[in-house]
Amino acid sequence: MNMMTEAASEKALSRKMTTIPYKMIGQDVSVFYGDKRALFGVNLKIRTNTVTALIGPSGCGKSTFLRCLNRMNDTIETCRVTGKITLDDQDVYDDSIDVVELRARVGMVFQKPNPFPKSIYENVAYGPRIHGLHRSKADLEHIVETSLQKAGLWGEVKDRLHDAGTSLSGGQQQRLCIARAVAVSPEVILMDEPCSALDPIATAKVEDLIHELRENFTIVIVTHSMQQAARVSQRTAMFHLGHLVEENDTDKMFTNPDDFRTQDYIMGRFG
Numbered sequence: 001m002n003m004m005t006e007a008a009s010e011k012a013l014s015r016k017m018t019t020i021p022y023k024m025i026g027q028d029v030s031v032f033y034g035d036k037r038a039l040f041g042v043n044l045k046i047r048t049n050t051v052t053a054l055i056g057p058s059g060c061g062k063s064t065f066l067r068c069l070n071r072m073n074d075t076i077e078t079c080r081v082t083g084k085i086t087l088d089d090q091d092v093y094d095d096s097i098d099v100v101e102l103r104a105r106v107g108m109v110f111q112k113p114n115p116f117p118k119s120i121y122e123n124v125a126y127g128p129r130i131h132g133l134h135r136s137k138a139d140l141e142h143i144v145e146t147s148l149q150k151a152g153l154w155g156e157v158k159d160r161l162h163d164a165g166t167s168l169s170g171g172q173q174q175r176l177c178i179a180r181a182v183a184v185s186p187e188v189i190l191m192d193e194p195c196s197a198l199d200p201i202a203t204a205k206v207e208d209l210i211h212e213l214r215e216n217f218t219i220v221i222v223t224h225s226m227q228q229a230a231r232v233s234q235r236t237a238m239f240h241l242g243h244l245v246e247e248n249d250t251d252k253m254f255t256n257p258d259d260f261r262t263q264d265y266i267m268g269r270f271g
């Protein structure tokens, strides 16, 4: 092994050894909307550079848990969160946390593509601009291009960057929203049913993208589709009536789950 290769491999090894296996940890997380309790003491560890799927019947609390991870629930007046959620070792509900910065570190892609009423370029440039991530116009152009590339959209839009984001197809708009999330270099990307408004071809593109994004990002995805959870995730967490029933390797969840409720749900016996 030559010196360079040895140095590079040592660096990679030391990076591996210092990588925290869990990017986010929820401990005893409960959520209340006014008097109504939506989550009951959830303990869930989100693994680094892994896709974790949250599944379970409608109303079981998947989106509520997802929104706790970047404090999106703060925007709901009646909502109260108890317990502890950490990002690396930082308590995301600590008073010292800047929520805008937190949401740049833990980005979000919503169910319905929601591009800003601005050009394709501006949709992606907006975040880096407000977070001051560029030093020059060329820097910003570079961020926009690489983000669109990571979102698998560059080839389709490079000649029309100044068209409105809303002029794209639904699937393209969702990949634009992914590019927008990626542009601020988040560590975690939360996806709340990101394909539910997309046709099968656009869905396949977004699923392929999720595979690629996992190399650089930790992803948590809420999905109603068992097939999608099985295709895109390595870990799956099953919720039922506000409780975390089971979290396991996705392969195991779909072949030999530990809990009968998971078995019933994936067999389509309820939900």
Ligand SMILES: Nc1ncnc2c1ncn2[C@@H]1O[C@H](COP(=O)(O)OP(=O)(O)OP(=O)(O)O)[C@@H](O)[C@H]1O
Pocket (backbone or CB within 6 Å): 033, 036, 038, 056, 057, 058, 059, 060, 061, 062, 063, 064, 065, 076, 078
């Ligand atoms: N803003 C809110 N105000 C009051 N109750 C809410 C609010 N959002 C969610 N809930 C309630 O919290 C519970 C969990 O809802 P949540 O949306 O997290 O479930 P979900 O598993 O994501 O459902 P779905 O799969 O249907 O999207 C439900 O009973 C829901 O009615």
